[in-house]
Amino acid sequence: MPTYVFRCGRGCPDFTEQHSMATAPADTPCPSCSGQARRRIGAPALGAGNSSGMRVQDATRATADRPDVVSSLPASRRRAPVTTNPLHRKLPRP
Template sequence: MPTYSFRCSDCGPFDLTCPITDVVATPPCPACSTPARRVFASPPLTTFSAGQHRLADLAAASADQPAVTTTIPAALGRPRSTRRDPRLPALPRM
C-alpha cells in the first residue's frame, strides 16, 4: 500500500498508509483532527540497490547507443550440446 505524506498546520507532518481508492484530499490530523494538506515530494529513489542503479544506467545508455552484437555469446562456462536432429539438414538456409 502506498504511503501518503500530509502536513497539519498546527502539529506538523504525518504519514498515512492507505489504498489508492481510500485516500482523501484533506484527512484529519491524528493528533488534533484539523484538516491537513497533502505534501507532494519526489519518489524515494535511494531505496534502489547499486545493481538496480547500474541496470537503469545501462538501459538509459542503450536507448541512445545500442550495443551491436556480431557473434553469438558463448554459454557461461557450459559446453554446448551438439544437435543431432536428422531434420536439421532439410531446413531452408538463408
Template sequence: MAVYVYRCAEHGVLDVVAPIGTAPATASCPRCAGTATRVFTAPRLSLGSAPARALLDRTERSADSPDVVTRPPSPGRAPAAPRNPALARLPRP
C-alpha cells in the first residue's frame, strides 16, 4: 500500500492509502465531500526503519563529504574473530 497526498480547497492536505499505481486523479474530502486533487510529492523514505534511514543518510552524506583517511592505520594485532562453535566439530589436520 502507498500513501497518496490530495489537497482540498477548503480543508487543505489529506492522505489517502491505496494500492500502488491505483491512485485516482481526484478524491473526495472526508470533511466536506468536496473534490480534492492529487498532489505529487517526493517518496516518503523517512518513514522506514531507523537503520534504513541511517543507511540512506550516510550514503547521501558521503556523496558531498566523503570520509577522508589522513594517516595509515596504526600497526598492531587485528581483533580476533569471534569463535564459531560449529567449526569446533570439524576434523583438525
C-alpha cells in the first residue's frame, strides 16, 4: 500500500498514513489536534531503500538504459569430443 503524507491546517507536523489507492481519503483527522488534515501531493518514494530486491530491480533497469559495451566478439572454442573410444568413430553421424 502506498504511503500518503497529510498536513494539518493548524501548524502541526506532517504525518503519514498508509491507505490503498482506491480508498485513500482526501482528508483525515490529525493525530495531534484532531482537526482535518489534507492529503499532500508529493514525489513518490522511488528508489528508497537498500534492500536486495531494490538493488536487483535497479540493476535490471540499468541494463535497459546502460547496456554493457562489447568491443570484440567472444573467443570461439572448439567443441570437446564427447567420447574418446575409437569404436564410436564408426557410428553414423547425425
